[in-house]
Structures are given as C-alpha cells and as structure tokens.
C-alpha cells in the first residue's frame with residue numbers, strides 16, 4: 001500500500017488518482033476528511049502530522065509520498081516510516097536545492113531531503129520548479145478587473161504541470177529503477193509572465209490585461225489576499241529573489257522519465273479556463 005501525505009494539496013490531488021489508475025492501493029492523509037474531496041477509491045486517513053502517533057500512522061504502508069511542511073517534521077516522518085517497515089520514500093522538494101538557494105523554504109527542503117536519505121528506506125527525491133497551478137492566484141483580479149498584476153522583475157519561468165510531477169511520482173512509487181535518484185522537474189519551455197498571460201487570454205477567449213507593479217504593492221496584495229503573516233510573505237519573496245536567476249532553466253527529466261514531452265502552459269490554460277470566471281464590467 002502506498003501512503004500519500006499532502007493528498008489534498010496541488011500535487012497530491014493529481015497523485016492519488018494517478019496511483020489508483022496504475023493499480024496501486026492508496027492510503028491518503030488529510031487533517032479534515034469531511035472537507036477533503038479525495039478519490040473515493042482511496043482509503044482516507046484523518047490525522048495531523050504535528051500531533052499524530054507517527055509509528056501507528058505508517059503501520060501497513062509499503063511506500064510513502066513525503067510532503068509535509070518543514071524539515072524537522074519530515075525527519076520525524078522519515079524515521080517513523082522506517083521503523084514501521086516502509087521500503088521506499090519519495091520526497092517532494094524543490095529545484096532551489098539543486099541551485100543551492102539559501103532562502104528558508106529551500107534550506108528546509110535541503111535538510112528534509114537529507115533526513116529522508118538517511119532514514120534507511122530507499123528514497124527518490126523530486127525537485128520541481130514553479131507550478132503552473134500557482135497561476136490560480138490570478139483568479140481574483142481577472143474576475144474583478146480582467147487584469148493580472150505582476151511584481152516588477154518577475155522572471156521567465158519553465159512552469160511545470162502538477163500532473164507531470166504526479167506522473168513521475170507514480171512511476172517512482174510503483175516501478176523499480178528510481179531508487180537513489182534525484183529528479184529536477186520543469187516544463188518544456190520558459191515563458192515570460194506576459195507570454196503566460198497571452199496564452200491564458202487565448203484560452204479564455206478574451207484579452208486579459210498585464211500590469212507590472214512594484215514589489216511593495218505585490219507584498220501588500222499577498223498579505224491582504226492570503227492573510228499571511230509578514231514573515232511568511234517575506235520568506236516567499238526571499239525564495240523568489242533567489243529563484244529568479246534560474247526559473248528559466250529547462251530540465252529534460254520529465255521527457256526522459258515519462259517518455260513523452262511535458263504538458264504545456266497552453267494545456268493547463270485550456271483545462272482550467274472555467275476556473276477563471278469574469279465579472280468585470282469596465
């Protein structure tokens with residue numbers, strides 16, 4: 001049985017059905033089974049990794065998709081999984097580790113990667129770059145103003161579709177040959193944000209405006225929108241400052257591992273056009 005942590009997150013939502021379609025038995029973790037809409041073929045387990053009895057949680061699991069928040073917790077998760085007899089851990093990390101970024105989010109992933117490698121079971125590390133799904137953050141201003149606001153200096157990015165991350169994770173969890181592998185994962189082309197907005201406009205069938213704004217305005221918008229504490233927003237911008245230099249880098253790993261090209265931003269935009277409603281009357 002494969003145990004998926006973060007089963008309701010961006011990657012987990014794609015991974016659970018992909019594993020089930022591949023014929024695996026899946027246990028899926030969420031803190032709120034009442035709210036989580038997890039594929040009904042999975043065995044849903046409700047627990048909080050901060051407070052759960054970890055050894056009991058991993059009992060009966062053969063392989064684990066490791067996604068938590070913070071290196072300390074991933075170390076504890078990896079150790080508990082090893083004690084419970086788990087044979088393979090597949091850890092979701094970030095390309096930032098490959099590039100040696102020193103922001104707090106990337107440092108936590110680097111420590112967590114190490115904890116997973118040292119825990120005992122076989123391991124595979126997945127290091128994706130920025131997700132196409134991050135562009136769902138544009139929904140509100142497209143809805144209200146038909147406009148995308150972009151912080152000045154936003155880099156071109158080789159965004160990756162979460163289904164491609166899930167497809168690589170599925171292979172790593174269900175077939176042999178991925179033990180001890182570290183996979184940097186990106187989409188197949190780097191697109192400037194203005195190009196992304198143009199592609200999304202095509203999919204929506206209407207031109208969406210592209211506006212660059214100072215970082216301070218972008219920071220304020222995030223704090224207002226997500227209610228994040230200043231520290232979390234600063235951590236995000238620290239990561240962005242460091243990742244800006246290499247977000248354009250394209251890795252060929254998805255194609256090498258899956259034997260097909262990565263999904264494109266145009267694919268993503270077409271699939272998700274209905275998620276961008278339009279109330280703008282200006």
Ligand SMILES: NC(=O)c1ccc[n+]([C@@H]2O[C@H](COP(=O)([O-])OP(=O)(O)OC[C@H]3O[C@@H](n4cnc5c(N)ncnc54)[C@H](OP(=O)(O)O)[C@@H]3O)[C@@H](O)[C@H]2O)c1
Pocket residue numbers: 005006007008009010011012029030031032036047048049050067068069092093094095105128129130131134
């Ligand atoms: N977004 C990007 O561009 C990007 C790029 C590279 C790497 N990453 C990395 O990808 C990871 C985020 O993945 P994601 O976007 O798929 O996740 P996500 O959408 O942020 O979802 C987080 C998941 O973690 C679960 N979770 C959070 N706290 C928990 C706790 N205390 N106990 C149990 N479960 C808990 C949530 O489950 P419930 O709420 O259902 O309990 C949810 O399924 C992060 O590590 C990030 O650094 C992101």
